[in-house]
Amino acid sequence: DTAVSQTPKYLVTQMGNDKSIKCEQNLGHDTMYWYKQDSKKFLKIMFSYNNKELIINETVPNRFSPKSPDKAHLNLHINSLELGDSAVYFCASRFGAGQETQYFGPGTRLLVL
Amino acid sequence: AQSVTQLGSHVSVSEGALVLLRCNYSSSVPPYLFWYVQYPNQGLQLLLKYTSAATLVKGINGFEAEFKKSETSFHLTKPSAHMSDAAEYFCAVSDRSGGGADGLTFGKGTHLIIQP
Numbered sequence: 001d002t003a004v005s006q007t008p009k010y011l012v013t014q015m016g017n018d019k020s021i022k023c024e025q026n027l028g029h030d031t032m033y034w035y036k037q038d039s040k041k042f043l044k045i046m047f048s049y050n051n052k053e054l055i056i057n058e059t060v061p062n063r064f065s066p067k068s069p070d071k072a073h074l075n076l077h078i079n080s081l082e083l084g085d086s087a088v089y090f091c092a093s094r095f096g097a098g099q100e101t102q103y104f105g106p107g108t109r110l111l112v113l
Numbered sequence: 114a115q116s117v118t119q120l121g122s123h124v125s126v127s128e129g130a131l132v133l134l135r136c137n138y139s140s141s142v143p144p145y146l147f148w149y150v151q152y153p154n155q156g157l158q159l160l161l162k163y164t165s166a167a168t169l170v171k172g173i174n175g176f177e178a179e180f181k182k183s184e185t186s187f188h189l190t191k192p193s194a195h196m197s198d199a200a201e202y203f204c205a206v207s208d209r210s211g212g213g214a215d216g217l218t219f220g221k222g223t224h225l226i227i228q229p
Binding site for chain 1: 149151153157219
């Protein structure tokens with residue numbers, strides 16, 4: 001069984017569109033994250049979500065909004081897509097405090113044309 | 114704010130040679146430290162982590178890392194490189210002071226190339 005899964009794996013879309021990426025974890029973790037990996041492979045935290053508390057990285061545009069229907073899911077919705085949003089988006093999850101391992105999903109490769 | 118520096122965006126070693134990937138962190142309090150590996154078109158997999166138990170940490174696939182507080186370093190080593198080790202390696206830190214929803218701060222990554 002896949003621990004952290006993401007759909008879709010690939011997403012190609014036009015500028016200005018709205019799209020969503022789904023993430024599910026079956027590990028029973030209580031904290032979930034979204035990271036963005038740019039074309040130079042640099043990884044940066046976008047959001048973390050724990051017990052209904054959302055912590056947003058201040059550099060993330062408000063076009064990005066995470067939505068969590070339950071503890072096992074954290075979806076990422078993106079409005080008005082821009083060329084610069086092209087990247088690989090990774091979902092991750094963790095249980096407990098900072099020393100615990102974060103488990104990453106396989107990534108969603110987003111290309112905005 | 115914490116930061117992580119990985120020296121060398123690309124490291125090339127011969128198969129069977131020692132692998133040394135460098136990581137230095139910047140934090141007033143020693144953070145939790147992690148090494149992740151990313152194979153092409155895949156997600157990140159944990160190699161090992163330091164959480165203040167032992168300073169020498171052993172991980173998967175023969176990798177190990179040593180935490181040195183005086184040098185603020187957490188370098189990754191493997192005695193003998195294998196072709197399958199070719200991948201992108203990331204050092205990351207997690208803040209000790211926060212509970213709950215703290216994320217990882219990553220270094221820029223080191224691409225490991227294994228020469229036959």
